[in-house]
Amino acid sequence: MSNLPPRRLPWEVLLLIVKEADPSTLAVLGRVSYDFLAATAPDLYRSVTVESLDSLKKLFCQREVKPEEGRRTRSSPPASRINLLLSLSQIQTLSITLDSFPMTTRLSPSRLVEATSIPLATLHLSLPHSIRGKVDSLDRHLLPLLNPVRCHWNILRRPFKGTRWVTIGRSSLAGWTRLEQVDLKGGLPWSEPREGLRLAALPPPSLARRRVVRLHVASLFCLASPDLRCALDDIAGRDILYGLDTMQAGSLVLVVGSEEEKRETEEVVRTFGEIEPWRRVFAVAVEVEL
Template identity: 45%
Template sequence: MNKIAPRRRLPWDVLLLVFKQADPSTLAVLGRVSHDFLTATAQELYKLVAVTSVKQLEGFFCKRTVAQEERKTKTSRINPHLSLSHIHTLIIDFTSLSSRRRVPNSLSLSSSRLDDQRPLLLEHLEVSSDYSKVEVLRLLYSSLFPRLNPTRCSYKIVGRALPQAHWVHLSHNYPTQLLGWTQIQTLDLSGVFPRVFLNGQDHLAGLPPPFPDHRRVLRLRVASLLSSSTGSESIMDIIGRNPVFFGLEEMQDGSIVLVVKSEEEKREAEAAVQTSQRIERWRHVFIVELET
């Protein structure tokens, strides 16, 4: 009779396929029998983490007491105590979050889950939410985001209640602070402009002041930021009225990218950049790109 090879000798592609396809009970067995092996493979298992509920968020990042309470009814998650420092991409998708579920006021994050007090370095942080659940964004901004340090961040907001509502305030009822994101290179916005109020001034959430040799790119999805009754000129008006908010004085050439969906929209946006008097001093900052 042929002996079954130890799990630690399985090829990487076979191992990852097992974890992706396994049912919850199989994952539970693997977690108990091969915890040392799961720890050794954390770098691959945690490259991309997708969170779609507040419970999952708490399970990954919150204090152990919260995780223990949830473990009674939640068995499909791979051991949450594995190091999160291997995450490359963190996707938080709350677009389908139930409107009947109450969002907590804060998250009691565990420092042991986040490698002591050092921020979690990410290649990409992607946050999707519905405009009607703005309190979720405030929760993330006040509790989790200060513990992260992404290279790229994407905000995707859908379902605006009012077409003219371009802004979402993230600092409501919380001690206001700017995020300490030191390696951010690209901030990609769809739906709304997230802002915080600090020292009597509005700031674009996630875009800290620049430092030498650090190029920051702000990508704005034009169609999602405008209602159907307005034209591309409106985006110029919004930016031109708020030069400090968008950091126009500090932006390098081509640092604000207007992303459009068609060649026609591209021509309209380029014409708006060239003719807008509000941004005349900063035209070199803008470029227009087709969405890929």
């Protein structure tokens, strides 16, 4: 860039400095080099990780200014330009990991207008099982504004004997229109739009649109054959919720951890009579957990 001295620091080093800087340092950089931050904003927010409710609010919520804070005195520091440069539409990968979610949490007002959505490439959601019944703010103010192509749900700390189903939304989270693939681990999130129950955020059923649902078997069901048959029976009994009738062949993928498990699972799928109307929908894939 024209305002940067040539041959001082490699571009990768400059970008790393900005990415790793604390908020106060970023504020200084913003005042010193507006053009630099403007040029790097897309890279800064291409991949965003949120690990606390406080960070979630800073990213998506406007700061509510009290009346007495409305006038800045001469001794007050100038406002940071960082928020002016933050472009949520630049985010491609968003990872949200919340260990807890208090009942009193409020996420409004949003920095986005209701008609705007963030067209993410990938969304990672890691939420505690105890979030059941506590996600009204997420459901109303945040999740409907996201529109990913791929989504990874990871339900944390589900009790061994607890239900696999976790209530996420009632009406707002009716479906992400761009969603092509969803990975489910630890629990099965469901929502209740007007047209009936379905896995959370799946778009409306359509034979013309391919959507892949990947169930990570080890975290959802026991791999032992009798238990896996019970799992398949559960899926067959909830065919409307999964949308089995509108899925294309191979679109419901059972993800296992080894080739041996894959062979055992394929045999169960091939011989289990209760899934006969939808057998073509099932596929088995190996994915080794790191």
